[in-house]
Amino acid sequence: MKQKIIDSILLSCLIALLIACQPKKEEPAAEPALDKEQIKKEIQAKENQFAELYNAGEVRNIGYYADDATSFSQNKPPLVGKTAIVEFLKAGIDASSRGNKISFVTNEVFVSADGNQVVEIGYYKLTDSTSVAINTGNYMVLFEKRKGEYVVVRDMSASDMPLD
Template sequence: MKTKTQFVAFFLMAAFFLASCNTTTQAPEAALNMDSVKAEIQTLEDAYAAGDKAKDADAIAAYYSDDAISYNSNEEPTVGKAAIKERIAARIAKETSGQSSAYKVVDVFAAGNGAVEVGTWTTTDSTGKEVDKGHYMSVFEKRDGKYICIRDMSVSSMPAKPGM
């Protein structure tokens, strides 16, 4: 019995020693400061809204990565930053009522180099009257030290118009 106990103790010590000699150990991943991530993403949303208010498709498109895909109601996904910019420019060209939108980060879930944002948006006319509102989700990837949107999806929470 004593020999068996000594063998088990020796085995456990050897296993511990071998495990501690592993030269491919990884440093523990630093915990993300979620308040900082949320603030960084809110800054991106505010820049998007400022670009929208200024009717500047380039400023809005800066939110997206070159390989982004954007999903919107009642249309096929828009693939790539260039196509997203074209869609935005077409929307801006049609909009003549002085509408502007505001975006608010509600939740952020992040780990490693990725983050998912859930938010709300409100569109108002030139008098400040709410004309549309909804929800969105955006997926971000940290590239070159900054978050950039690689996927987004948006839906209106207003009642559907008759015939839609």
């Protein structure tokens, strides 16, 4: 009986020793840290490009939105799909709006851990040809990285101008 106990202890020690001597499994290399400031600059560049095209009346060339994007605005139903959004933007550009300029400022970005999604919080300003503010407000945009490039999948804005 004593020998069985000793054998059991020796066997347990041998198993523990074998487990302890196993080589460590290599941990996967850590993902490179995301550069939030660089992503913010990239998003601001997208906003600048959008404003440039919009101000030039070339909204048909805006590659800003994903084909399946949805845009939420005040006092109207959501616009679903890039085509509907671009048509809405085109309808807002007429002879009376020529010379108006829109600009955007990216205030904050919130980046997902893998960098595939970015929520942008920003400020917009629409001025007339004499640089008088027609509309100002804030917006929120959800970007998703598709084919290596950020595109808008959801956006919404709110004017901070008083109601007439």
